[in-house]
Structures are given as C-alpha cells and as structure tokens.
Amino acid sequence: MSEEITYADLKFQDSSEKENIYEFDGVGIKVYTTLKIETGKLNKMQNFKEELQKNVSLQLIHNKNSSKMIRDLSITLQEIATKLCHELYKREPEHKCKPCPKAWMWHEDSCYTLSDRYETWQESVMSCSAQNASLLTIKSKSVLEFIKSKKLRGYWLGLSSEEHQGYQNLDETIISSNWLTQRRNDVNDRMFCGYIDTSYISYADCTYSKMFICEKLANPVEVKSTLLSEIPDGKYS
Template sequence: MSEEVTYANLKFQDSSEIEHVQKFDQVGIKAPPAPFHGLRKRELALTLLCLLLVIGLGVLGSMFHLTLKREMGKLKKLQNVKEELQKNVSLQLMYNMDICKKIRNISTTLQELATKLCYELYRKEPEHRCKPCPKRWMWHEDRCYKLSNNYDTWKNSDMTCSAYNANLLKIKNKSVLEFIKSQKLHDYWLGLSPRKVNTKYEILDEAFISLDWLTRNTSDLNDGAYCGFIAYTNYVYYTSCTSGKYSVCEKLANPVKIESTLMNEEPDGRM
C-alpha cells in the first residue's frame, strides 16, 4: 500500500515540473539552446565555399598570368618584327636615294655630253636638229641670239624682241662679250637703261660689268631720253632713243635633247 503512494507522488512531481517549464516558456524566459549539430554543418559549408572560391581565384590568376605572359611574348615578337621592318625600310630608302643620286649624276653627265656634242655638230651645221634655239638664231652657251637687219627705234626694237619672248642684248660676262665681239657689230641697240643725259662713249671691254643693264619698265620713253648702242665692235655710244638702229635679241636656250643629238639624219633624209 505504501509503495503505490510513493509512485503516485513521483509521478505527480514530474508532471508539475513539466508544467513549471511550460509556464516559464509562456512568460518569455529563454528556452534551452538548440542542438549544436546544425550550426556545425553550416560552418563547414561556409568554410568549404570559401575554400572553393580561393581555389577558383588561384586558378583564374594562374590562367591570367599564363595568358599575359603568352601575349607579352607575342607582343615582343611583333615589336622585333616591326623594328626589323623599319630597319629594312630605312636601308631600302637609303639605297633608293643613292640610286636616285647616281641616276641624277648620270643624267647630268649625259646632258653635258649631249650639249657638247650638239655644239660641235652645230658648228659644222648651224641648223642641226639638235640645236636648242629657233631657226636663224645663233647659239652660245645657254643663250640664243638673233640679229635684226631692220633699222628701228630703241622702243620698237625692244617690243620686237618681246614678241620673240626675248630681250635686247645684255652683256654680263666675259664669255658673252667675246662672242658678241666676234660678230663685229656696229649700230646695234643694247639692253641698257635709257639715260636723261647724253654721255661720251665707253669702251665695252672696260665697262660691260658696270653698265646699267635694263631692269625696269621703259614704256614711258620720250624724245629727251638717250639709249646705248654698240659701235665698231667694242664701243658703247648713246644717242636719242628715237633714232634708228639695228637690234640683237637674246633669250634662254632650251635644254639640248639627247635623242636629237644621238639620232643623226642621213643626207638623203632617211633616219
């Protein structure tokens, strides 16, 4: 009988403790901590994820490094190719410039030889096809000269020369002086600037360098102006510009054509 009472008391005591715990939960007292097993799993998952991220970053870094190294190698090769090409282009340009210089020198030499040969042919045949001057014009060095047998005023003579795209004779160097003296000219207008005062004659040999050779427009000439002319081969006189004299026109000669010098005509007109 007493054993049954003891059992009932114990059972009643356990149920009262359960009610006491439930009352604590209802009034807001913290429940006992959750099991530790679930938190452990989450920590392991996060650790594994971080490890995978680190491994992935390492792999990506290695791939980037290898790619960068490979591309830098390609860039270096391209740079070497570029430098080599630039070097070759520079050498080729220098070579071409040297060739062009040699060609110019050869061309100049051929031109000089053709001019000398043509001049020898011209001396034998004044109207040779290689002559760089128009027909009935004389050739000396780089100039062409035409003697006029018509008497005219200085102004009209100057206009006649202009119609030939030429000027009245100007003697500015010793070679031209000797050439003109060899023509034994008398009463030929010179391309001297008209003067307002008449002066005595001058010796051409002594005065040709210091003479006032024409450099300005003389369209306003009047009866009071005096113009120079060559007389007795080696003298310069001045007279009224409205007087009548012969004239000598001069102009620049064309370059001698090499082919016209080398290709000579046969006597019967055949090439």
C-alpha cells in the same frame, strides 16, 4: 592561420614555375596564361617593328644613293650631249640638235638674233619681248667676245642713260650700271639709249630708229636625239 599563410608564401617563392601556376585558382591561371601569350606576341611585334624600321632605313639609304647616281648620270649625259651638239652646230648651224629657234645664233646657254628692221629703242624692246626675249645685255667676257666677233654697227642694246655718254670702249662697258637686266617701258625722249658700233658703244636719242639684237635662254639640248644623231661611219644626221 598565420602559420599557414607564411607556409603558403614560402612555398610560392621556392616552387618551380609549374608548381606556381597550380597555386592560383582557375581564373588566375587563365589571366597568367593570357598575359604570357600576349607578352610573347608583343615582343614578336616589337622585333618585327625594329626589323621593319631597319629595312626601311636601309632602303631609304639605297634609294638616296640610287637617286644621286641617276642625277649625276643625267648631268653627265646632258653635258656630253651639249658638247656634241656644239660640235655639230659648228659644222651645220641649223643642225636639228640646236636648242635655239631657226636663224638664231647659239652661244653657251643663250640664243641671239639680229633684226634688220629699224625701230625705236622702245619698239625694239617690244619686238624682242614678243619673241620671249629681251634686248641684248653684255654681262660677261665670253658674250663680249662673241658679239665683237660679229663686227656689228648700229644695233640697239639693253642700255639706257639719262645722260649722253658719248663713245665708250665696248670692253669697258660690260661692268656699266646702265645695262638693263629687265625689260622697261618708262624710257622717254629725255633719255639716251646705247647701241653697238663695232668695238664701241655709243648713245643716241631713244626715239631714233635702229636695228637691234635680241637674246633669250636656250632650251636644254635633247640628250637622246643628240647622242643618237651620230652613226657608225662617223657622219652626222
């Protein structure tokens, strides 16, 4: 009996795959065949999964590159439209491409309006706020030069101080900490508020009445309508 077992083992190891199958009983052949088929399916699924992951990765890279190209193109078109609108605005201050309300001045990315009403500083803050704007704060050289070019006198600005500052050169005040970057409602009769006087800033009791300047962020220039506003003969609509 022992010799037969040894013979059988040796035969199993040395035989071909076909002979190997027939050494099993009927159930063993079915299990082996099923296992082989399922293993083949699993390998195909694994290959399909890897191919799918590869395709998805390539698609994501393509989409990312496409999105960047579209974003860069949009930015470029926006810049072109804005520059074009600035040129049209110089020719016609109320050109339809202007991103500011009617009668408001446009400079860089902001809109400005001069009110000819006389109001206290606090009332001026409220009037600007009602237009989704705030009293002008001069924080850059570009805005400073823009305002100086208007040669204004007696307009409230977004300035307040607990001490009377006297006259100050407008050029020097753009770095002042007295500029208000937010609307405030706590200014009282013990405070002084700043107003523009041509190239100077002066302070007065905040309860005095003066004209005022409001500012707010300009809307983005509409790319399509602006770029299509030019017609072949060089005229503009």
